[in-house]
């Protein structure tokens with residue numbers, strides 16, 4: 116989807132969540148006053164980065180992981196499209212230099228909402244050469260190293276393979292992926308993986324290169340449990356965004372219940388892939404709340420006896436009749452698909468909704484909000 120295809124209703128500088136018709140939608144079902152993390156967003160690509168940050172603050176977000184790519188700093192088309200370049204800004208300016216300004220502006224927006232005391236979310240950076248840009252590795256790698264040494268950088272990514280768009284030749288994608296996995300290990304940083312239509316090869320490369328001890332996130336997982344399994348075996352964290360809320364994504368919802376709770380993460384990939392019921396709009400970091408709410412549904416929270424509405428698998432998917440499917444409640448659906456999951460029983464035994472949400476938040480902080488590594492603090496090559 117091209118960026119200008121998004122319907123954007125944020126011109127009013129408000130924090131409401133609106134669907135593609137501009138209608139304000141109620142927030143997702145979540146416990147009060149929980150902390151949420153978006154472990155993968157692209158703040159600069161949103162229509163109004165300061166507003167994106169202010170909205171996240173308003174909605175109680177504590178942490179955002181802003182993903183950047185040195186090969187895209189010169190992407191002036193994007194900036195022009197968005198009309199977001201300040202007249203005096205250098206078109207190639209990276210997020211690293213823009214963040215202070217966005218935060219200052221975000222505080223002004225919050226003050227305008229009568230919320231000057233609301234704290235801004237903590238924002239860390241991911242930096243990596245995206246598989247789309249692998250062909251630009253030579254031009255980007257010096258800046259990559261420079262930014263990896265920035266103490267705000269907490270992750271190498273997104274890196275991986277994208278065989279859907281094939282914007283870089285596949286052998287080049289593989290080589291640049293492998294090189295960056297090696298750099299992450301040397302730097303002691305976790306990685307964030309973008310994998311599209313190349314999961315088997317990605318697993319092979321991860322096995323050959325080794326998974327960074329600091330952690331490995333499979334970003335935006337949207338497939339089934341069988342595809343997920345080898346990544347779980349490799350010890351990966353799995354991040355779920357908008358796609359887990361899509362009507363047809365029931366296999367992804369089942370897969371989510373296979374992830375050990377201490378390796379579950381929430382994210383958006385803003386400005387892409389807005390969740391239900393906001394599909395077709397620009398995705399913003401605060402939309403993570405909808406994916407988190409869906410994870411609660413997957414794990415059997417959200418009230419016993421409540422029907423799963425349109426989010427259950429179709430009867431034919433389960434080999435049951437239409438009538439039987441109608442009688443299926445959320446909790447039964449969760450049990451039907453997750454009983455073999457070791458954490459599910461523990462969940463039902465005592466972890467309440469709030470503790471579940473806090474666990475996911477702490478997963479994000481433990482992985483992505485760590486002190487700079489000795490490599491990062493060392494000599495810049």
Ligand SMILES: [Zn+2]
Nearest residue numbers: 155182273384
């Ligand atoms: Zn992304």
